[in-house]
Amino acid sequence: MPVNAAGARILVVEDEPVINQAVADRLRGSGYDVVQAWDGPGAVTQYESAQPDLVVLDVMLPGFDGHEVCRRIQAARPVPVLMLTARDDEADILIGLGVGADDYLTKPFRMRELVARVGALLRRVERAAELANRVDTPDLGDLRVDAAARRVWVGDAEIHLTPTEFDLLLCLARTPGDVLTRENLYAEVWGWPGASGTRTVDSHVKALRAKIGPDRIRTVHGIGYALEPGGSA
The missing domain is CATH 1.10.10.10 (Winged helix-like DNA-binding domain superfamily/Winged helix DNA-binding domain)
Incomplete structure (x- = not known):
């Protein structure tokens, strides 16, 4: 799996078109290959077809929510997931972590921080292998x-x-x-x-x-x- 911008594919899942496009544009500007989805079923379909290296995933989605999306994609193939949540609620966050999310950002967030966390999560995959060997x-x-x-x-x-x-x-x-x-x-x-x-x-x-x-x-x-x-x- 790629751990830097060159070649890494990211799936952005967000039902608000303006936010979805803004995140996608910023990630593309940082050198990532980006695919997009706007609801739960579409996210799972895009995940299966695009095989992304990382998923940026909103919690509140039409169809079924981000927690169910995360549960389904992690069952198919583990992948780093950055959750976006509108509520800074611990119970909501723990549900996300429990279904396989790696990190989360509370809205509103700064694009610079989102890009930094995406890069950190991609590096974590490599660090996990190093840690196991040590x-x-x-x-x-x-x-x-x-x-x-x-x-x-x-x-x-x-x-x-x-x-x-x-x-x-x-x-x-x-x-x-x-x-x-x-x-x-x-x-x-x-x-x-x-x-x-x-x-x-x-x-x-x-x-x-x-x-x-x-x-x-x-x-x-x-x-x-x-x-x-x-x-x-």
């Missing part, structure tokens, strides 16, 4: 992580994680017990050093805790998070 499977008690196969178990039960949740867990698992700042996690997992994406990190940690157990990831207030090897489900 991590030996740590001793985490009954939490088992297979970096090469990208599989996770708690006890005998296999846990389904989204690609970003897995990359976040793998990053924390490199140094169990050590505190990683939100900024470091955002740089390592999302590939965007210096960005202020701390709430994105917080939302993914909350979603990850719901799957592997709330006590396994320790919060150090004002700093970041640490994976606790002896945490319980």
Whole structure:
């Protein structure tokens, strides 16, 4: 998959024609190959035919919403998804992360930030492979992580994680017990050093805790998070 502007194809899904075209034009101006859709069914059809490297996806769509679009396309072939939402609502955001979204922007947003996040998500695909190669499977008690196969178990039960949740867990698992700042996690997992994406990190940690157990990831207030090897489900 391409990780820079040259050759990367992006599907923009937005029912507001003005916003859809503005996003598409800005991404094309940044060197991306862009295809467009304006509703849920059209998004799935375009995804299947165009095979994009990344999807910019509005939550509120005619036909069926962005969450259902994300669920369907991730079931077919995992791909980075940047969600656009009109509401800065945590429950809404967690639903999106739960169906496979990697990041989100709240409307209104700056085009410069959208382009930067698209680039960061494309780089994350490459960084995920690098991270897997750097991590030996740590001793985490009954939490088992297979970096090469990208599989996770708690006890005998296999846990389904989204690609970003897995990359976040793998990053924390490199140094169990050590505190990683939100900024470091955002740089390592999302590939965007210096960005202020701390709430994105917080939302993914909350979603990850719901799957592997709330006590396994320790919060150090004002700093970041640490994976606790002896945490319980």
